[in-house]
Amino acid sequence: MDSSPKPERTRLTAEDWEVAALQLIADQGVGALAVEALARQLGVTKGSFYWHFRTREALLQAALERWEQYGENEVLGQIEQIADPRQRLPELFRRVAHELQPHRVYAALLKALDHPLVVPVMARVSQRRTEFLHTAYREAGLPPREALNRARLTYAAYVGFLQLNFTLGLPRINHEEFDGYVEHMIATLIPA
Amino acid sequence: MDSSPKPERTRLTAEDWEVAALQLIADQGVGALAVEALARQLGVTKGSFYWHFRTREALLQAALERWEQYGENEVLGQIEQIADPRQRLPELFRRVAHELQPHRVYAALLKALDHPLVVPVMARVSQRRTEFLHTAYREAGLPPREALNRARLTYAAYVGFLQLNFTLGLPRINHEEFDGYVEHMIATLIPA
DNA sequence: AGCAATCCATACTCATCCGTATGGACAAGT
DNA sequence: ACTTGTCCATACGGATGAGTATGGATTGCT
Numbered sequence: 001m002d003s004s005p006k007p008e009r010t011r012l013t014a015e016d017w018e019v020a021a022l023q024l025i026a027d028q029g030v031g032a033l034a035v036e037a038l039a040r041q042l043g044v045t046k047g048s049f050y051w052h053f054r055t056r057e058a059l060l061q062a063a064l065e066r067w068e069q070y071g072e073n074e075v076l077g078q079i080e081q082i083a084d085p086r087q088r089l090p091e092l093f094r095r096v097a098h099e100l101q102p103h104r105v106y107a108a109l110l111k112a113l114d115h116p117l118v119v120p121v122m123a124r125v126s127q128r129r130t131e132f133l134h135t136a137y138r139e140a141g142l143p144p145r146e147a148l149n150r151a152r153l154t155y156a157a158y159v160g161f162l163q164l165n166f167t168l169g170l171p172r173i174n175h176e177e178f179d180g181y182v183e184h185m186i187a188t189l190i191p192a
Numbered sequence: 193m194d195s196s197p198k199p200e201r202t203r204l205t206a207e208d209w210e211v212a213a214l215q216l217i218a219d220q221g222v223g224a225l226a227v228e229a230l231a232r233q234l235g236v237t238k239g240s241f242y243w244h245f246r247t248r249e250a251l252l253q254a255a256l257e258r259w260e261q262y263g264e265n266e267v268l269g270q271i272e273q274i275a276d277p278r279q280r281l282p283e284l285f286r287r288v289a290h291e292l293q294p295h296r297v298y299a300a301l302l303k304a305l306d307h308p309l310v311v312p313v314m315a316r317v318s319q320r321r322t323e324f325l326h327t328a329y330r331e332a333g334l335p336p337r338e339a340l341n342r343a344r345l346t347y348a349a350y351v352g353f354l355q356l357n358f359t360l361g362l363p364r365i366n367h368e369e370f371d372g373y374v375e376h377m378i379a380t381l382i383p384a
Numbered sequence: 385a386g387c388a389a390t391c392c393a394t395a396c397t398c399a400t401c402c403g404t405a406t407g408g409a410c411a412a413g414t
Numbered sequence: 415a416c417t418t419g420t421c422c423a424t425a426c427g428g429a430t431g432a433g434t435a436t437g438g439a440t441t442g443c444t
Contacts, residue, residue, distance in 0.1 A: 011391055011440080029306045031223065034431065046433085047392045056432065111303045113359040114221045123360055149376035152356075159355050160348030167305040168315055184341035188380065203410085203421055226401065238403085239422045248402065 012042060014052045014062065021063040026104040030112035033060060057117065064121045067105055072125070074102050076132055085139035089190045092136070096158065097182045100166065107162045130155045141191055154189050204234060206244045206254065213255040218296040222304035225252060249309065256313045259297055264317070266294050268324055277331035281382045284328070288350065289374045292358065299354045322347045333383055346381050 020042055024033055035049045035056055042048075053059045075095060082088045096103070106125075112118050133151035138144060165173065173181065212234055216225055227241045227248055234240075245251045267287060274280045288295070298317075304310050325343035330336060357365065365373065 031306060035433090036431070044391090045393055047394075049392095050433070051391060110355055111305055113303055113355070114223060119360060126356060126360065145372070146376065149373050150380065152373060153349055153377055153380065156352030156356055157345055157349045158352065160351030160353070163302055163305070163351050163355065164318060164344075164348055168311060168318065180337070181341050181344060184338065185345055188342065188345065227403090228401070236421090237423055239424075241422095242403070243421060 012044060012048060012052070015066075016042065017049065017052055017059060018063045018066050021059055022067055022105055025063070025108050029108050030060070030115060030118065035059070060115075060117055064109075064118060068121050068125060071102065071105065072128075075099065076129070085136065086141075089136055089140060090186050093182060093186050093190075097178070103162060103166070107166045110159065110163060111167060126155065126159075137191075150189065157185065157189070204236060204240060204244070207258075208234065209241065209244055209251060210255045210258050213251055214259055214297055217255065217300050221300050222252070222307060222310065227251070252307075252309055256301075256309060260313050260317060263294065263297065264320075267291065268321070277328065278333075281325075281328050281332060282378050285374060285378050285382075289370070295354060295358070299358045302351065302355065303359065318347065318351075329383075342381065349377065349381070 017038065020038055021033060024038060024041070033056070035046055039045050039049055049059075053062070075092070079088055079092050079095070082091055109118050109122055113122065130151050133154050134148050137147035137150050137154075140147075142150060209230070212230055213225060216230060216233070225248070227238055231237050231241055241251075245254070267284070271280055271284050271287070274283055301310050301314055305314065322343050325346050326340050329339035329342050329346075332339075334342060
């Protein structure tokens with residue numbers, strides 16, 4: 001009857017499995033990445049999975065690569081286009097603070113640093129982001145050495161924030177108080 | 193021959209299992225906490241375990257309680273005895289930075305925030321430590337609101353640091369550079 | 385229409401790990 | 415010496431989840 005109006009009941013591709021895997025990772029963590037569960041969620045069975053991937057770890061590998069490639073420039077790309085270097089860091093802070101959605105996978109991966117496959121990925125991503133902060137701080141006027149330490153400190157604060165307020169449900173800070181916290185971060189971490 | 197010179201080949205107690213569990217958690221994470229593995233490590237079998245504990249989760253629960261109670265005042269207790277409030281925070285920073293051993297369990301638990309049993313424990317511990325920082329910052333001269341935000345920022349930096357440099361093996365910063373980072377933290381986070 | 389490649393369902397095997405059942409070893413009390 | 419309570423070994427049952435084997439369904443190509 002209908003050729004392909006809805007994406008339902010269509011054959012699946014490897015990409016479909018990868019994005020579904022990332023979704024599941026963001027929701028329930030890497031440990032919950034089971035093939036039968038994913039298959040049920042996609043409306044198929046294991047038979048489908050093992051045609052597209054050789055093993056469970058192969059899917060995780062592919063999903064991580066996809067996340068590392070396509071999910072990277074979501075925030076950083078926009079920031080680089082801000083002309084005034086002194087405006088970049090405050091703007092970066094505010095955007096990261098209010099667009100917590102893209103950070104859910106990162107937060108989930110932070111809890112899976114046991115797994116050998118995620119460690120190198122997180123190492124590369126963290127390294128790149130820290131370097132981004134490093135140059136941003138230099139352009140803001142800090143001497144190189146101090147800029148590097150400040151970048152490390154800032155990124156550590158970011159990571160810790162994710163753990164404490166995202167994963168953990170700490171005292172559920174409300175919106176106004178949260179904005180106050182962000183502005184406090186900007187005031188203490190960014191040179192005037 | 194010998195009644196009890198070596199602790200080897202002696203009957204085990206519940207405490208033995210709990211400290212062994214914490215050791216295993218620090219080394220390989222909460223996910224690696226399996227009763228048969230622990231039993232092998234202790235030189236016994238499952239039969240011993242299920243005499244002392246009703247279930248695997250009971251052991252985890254007991255181990256977490258033990259850690260929360262006895263492992264808490266290792267650092268904070270000493271700090272409170274420092275007379276000058278202005279000296280407390282720098283000293284706290286330096287000690288925490290150089291005594292990373294007691295923080296291995298905390299780092300491991302940070303990666304197990306999926307588990308329902310560890311979430312409330314980590315919430316309480318993080319809450320208490322943040323409050324400790326809060327009062328420390330007030331005693332250092334910051335107004336209450338700013339002191340609270342600074343405490344949150346500091347603790348987030350601590351948590352993020354554990355994740356990045358402890359769990360993850362980031363560029364393996366050397367000793368001198370690390371000391372430089374700690375001093376930079378002190379300079380930027382602690383009011384003069 | 386007919387063929388071949390692609391995609392998936394069904395039905396297994398196998399390993400792991402929690403928990404149980406039961407009997408034996410060892411200590412202490414009487 | 416005999417019993418009793420404590421601690422542990424051995425041997426099982428059962429659930430879960432990865433991976434395999436194989437045939438059926440669907441699509442694209444000619």
